[in-house]
Amino acid sequence: MIVIGLTGSIGMGKTTTAAMFAAAGVPVYDADAEVRRLYAPGGAGVAAVGAAFPGAVGDGAVDRERLGAHVLGDPAALARLNAIVHPLMGEARAAFFAAAQASGADIVVLDIPLLFETGGEGSVDAVVVVSAPPEVQRQRVLARPGMTEAKFAALLTAQTSDVEKRARADFVIDTSRGLEHARKHVDEILNALRAAREAGH
Secondary structure, three states: OOOEEEEEEOOOOOOHHHHHHHOOOOOOEEEEHHHHHHHHOOOOOOHHHHHOOOOEEOEEEEEEHHHHHHHOOOOOHHHHHHHHHHHHHHHHHHHHHHHHHHHHOEEEEEEEEOOHHHHHHHHHHHEEEEEOHHHHHHHHHHOOOOHHHHHHHHHHHHHOHHHHHHHOOOOEHEEEEHHHHHHHHHEEEEEEEEHHHHHOO
């Protein structure tokens, strides 16, 4: 089974691209969705996050805004949070792989926003980075509810730069060129990976 790591900075169109892989019949593991489950009422991460970051839990769930105030711009706090969340996510990822294998999937996608930041590129066969020009990214992100210039700047600082991600990628999808272009590129990537496997690479 070929494992694709799909990543990209905020506002680059990763969610839309992940949906294109899913539409092509490829199972997609959504790291963000898994975090939301862990943080929801009754989620496996609520108690531990609440204990490590007082005030970050309200109504039985992790409040991502309040948690963000604890960790944004604080690498030590972020490392503490990752130490709680990553082992829990590992269990969910193992279940995802088992289900994909049982279904006979030949390729899977791990949609992981912080793939490079967490060293995850070492555990995938190919890295696909979604990208767009800085002005397009900025426009998309600042259009989000509750987003400010300061928050956007802090998020960019916490992420590996788009330039570095593109340099380290096996494939780059430019999402500023329209949905049809991105969809075509997704199909080309899947075909290339399948062809390489058949050729024994």
